[in-house]
Amino acid sequence: MIVTTSLNYLSFSRGLGVRLSASVLVPVLFTSAMAASKISGVLLKQNHCHLLSRNLARCMGTFKGAVAGEPEKPVMKSQDIPGPKSKELLSQLEKIQQSGSVQLFGDYDKSIGNYLVDVDGNVLLDIYTQISSVPLGYNHPDIFKALQKPENLRAVMNRPALGVFPGGDWPDKLQNVLLSVAPQGLSHVTTMMCGSCSNENAYKNMFIRYQRNQRGGSISFNEDEMTSCMVNLPPGAPPLTILSFKGAFHGRTLGVLSTTHSKYIHKIDIPAFDWPIASFPRYKYPLEENTRENKAEDDKCLAEVSELIEKYNKAGKPVAGITVEPIQSEGGDHHASPEFFQKLQAIAKENGAGLLIDEVQTGGGPTGKFWCYEHFNLPSPPDIVTFSKKMQLGGYYLKSEFVPQQSYRVFNTWMGDPGKVVLLEAILEVIKRDNLLATVEASGKVLMNGLGSLQKEFPNLLNSLRGRGTFLAIDAPSSKLRDEMISRLKKKGVQAGGCGDLSIRFRPALIFQPYHAEIFLDIFRQVVKDING
Numbered sequence: 001m002i003v004t005t006s007l008n009y010l011s012f013s014r015g016l017g018v019r020l021s022a023s024v025l026v027p028v029l030f031t032s033a034m035a036a037s038k039i040s041g042v043l044l045k046q047n048h049c050h051l052l053s054r055n056l057a058r059c060m061g062t063f064k065g066a067v068a069g070e071p072e073k074p075v076m077k078s079q080d081i082p083g084p085k086s087k088e089l090l091s092q093l094e095k096i097q098q099s100g101s102v103q104l105f106g107d108y109d110k111s112i113g114n115y116l117v118d119v120d121g122n123v124l125l126d127i128y129t130q131i132s133s134v135p136l137g138y139n140h141p142d143i144f145k146a147l148q149k150p151e152n153l154r155a156v157m158n159r160p161a162l163g164v165f166p167g168g169d170w171p172d173k174l175q176n177v178l179l180s181v182a183p184q185g186l187s188h189v190t191t192m193m194c195g196s197c198s199n200e201n202a203y204k205n206m207f208i209r210y211q212r213n214q215r216g217g218s219i220s221f222n223e224d225e226m227t228s229c230m231v232n233l234p235p236g237a238p239p240l241t242i243l244s245f246k247g248a249f250h251g252r253t254l255g256v257l258s259t260t261h262s263k264y265i266h267k268i269d270i271p272a273f274d275w276p277i278a279s280f281p282r283y284k285y286p287l288e289e290n291t292r293e294n295k296a297e298d299d300k301c302l303a304e305v306s307e308l309i310e311k312y313n314k315a316g317k318p319v320a321g322i323t324v325e326p327i328q329s330e331g332g333d334h335h336a337s338p339e340f341f342q343k344l345q346a347i348a349k350e351n352g353a354g355l356l357i358d359e360v361q362t363g364g365g366p367t368g369k370f371w372c373y374e375h376f377n378l379p380s381p382p383d384i385v386t387f388s389k390k391m392q393l394g395g396y397y398l399k400s401e402f403v404p405q406q407s408y409r410v411f412n413t414w415m416g417d418p419g420k421v422v423l424l425e426a427i428l429e430v431i432k433r434d435n436l437l438a439t440v441e442a443s444g445k446v447l448m449n450g451l452g453s454l455q456k457e458f459p460n461l462l463n464s465l466r467g468r469g470t471f472l473a474i475d476a477p478s479s480k481l482r483d484e485m486i487s488r489l490k491k492k493g494v495q496a497g498g499c500g501d502l503s504i505r506f507r508p509a510l511i512f513q514p515y516h517a518e519i520f521l522d523i524f525r526q527v528v529k530d531i532n533g
């Protein structure tokens, strides 16, 4: 696995723009999995906060980088972020676009591995990874290699209308790349562009299947249905509904927005469907000290789901599907137990509703399993699993009974992007070769242990540590303090992100090693200590 090069990896990446067509493959030093396994064995035995700096010193002694050329640690060049160059660019951008959400401008030539470099030269340890969408960090050598193959470059250059003119290799690509990681029991896949449009179209699959069942399996329509749908009226446009959960986030496009309930700013002024919204569990932490309350919370939420389905069915607005995140992410990293999901699936089945698990944020490995719902031991597969982010393109896996039998019912011009499947193929090979799900588990344990110690040391500032793999979150007592922590982390060279009102969320890349966790914990401890005064 290890091949060395005399060429500095960064200079290679900088030259890429003009060298893409060159056939020279630059071998690279790839050390992550080996370094990680050595280090994690030492670190996992030690979990007390006062050991953090010592741990860090020890593991930095063996530093090699998750990918060759990765910096050893964060480096701050500007006093603040955004720095002067980012500010200058922001003033240009503001003249053209609404840019209130822009935090900094990245230098994607220099960013590498787990480090995001900004245009001011700040080198930030990135535990937010472009809203959880960068599986192998920045400029990963294996993705460069993949992009140098002529057939892969052609896939990037030519973007066919896949629903009409797919390339000859498309069935193979779907089979060998996308279906190679399909949730067990889901035999079909539909490719799309982003997370919202994946959910949006998957909801249509649930409506189509529901109506087909209502027609006793027939796929022909009567005249009344065909004319009424053209003016948005029943019976052609039936008043079917999708049940979603309070605090959920399924995207911002017009249909899915009716199932998004995380922040008012996403929804205000936009018309929405009257669809049922049930409570999602809000657990007390630590879980082991609150089992009775949390079980009661599960039962309360599940009873609400059943009641709402009955109510909407009776009101002539049948529930055709239930949409749920395995971990409510944007809404604040709210978890529910495997039993909750098992019972939810049973309720969906009893009522003839489809069960859609939205793995847009959780999919692709960050919880230690490729799909988060695999933690739930469901007795049978969910009906639909949607994805995007770490998978590079949007889409969904589904059971054959959810596939429409007529064409053009779920359709758009591109139906995905073969160029993104090239990236996904390389990513999946690296995940497998370097056993990155084990790295996620090892780094997640270091983070969890370190954060657990900090939470014990500063109970006035940190609480409710939770999560799976590296997909973790911890709460501050107020939004103000949470934002203050994130802002101070940034000043010390860590790009972190929040979710919900109180949480800091951890969304590092899959190549985030235990020693990166130690670097983070060291900085976070300083931040919390400073705030504590």
Ligand SMILES: Cc1ncc(COP(=O)(O)O)c(C=O)c1O
Binding pocket: 131, 194, 195, 196, 197, 199, 249, 250, 251, 252, 325, 329, 330, 358, 359, 360, 361, 362, 388, 389
């Ligand atoms: C669970 C979930 N579903 C859907 C979406 C929407 O994805 P996109 O922003 O790609 O439209 C997101 C985005 O954060 C998400 O976290």
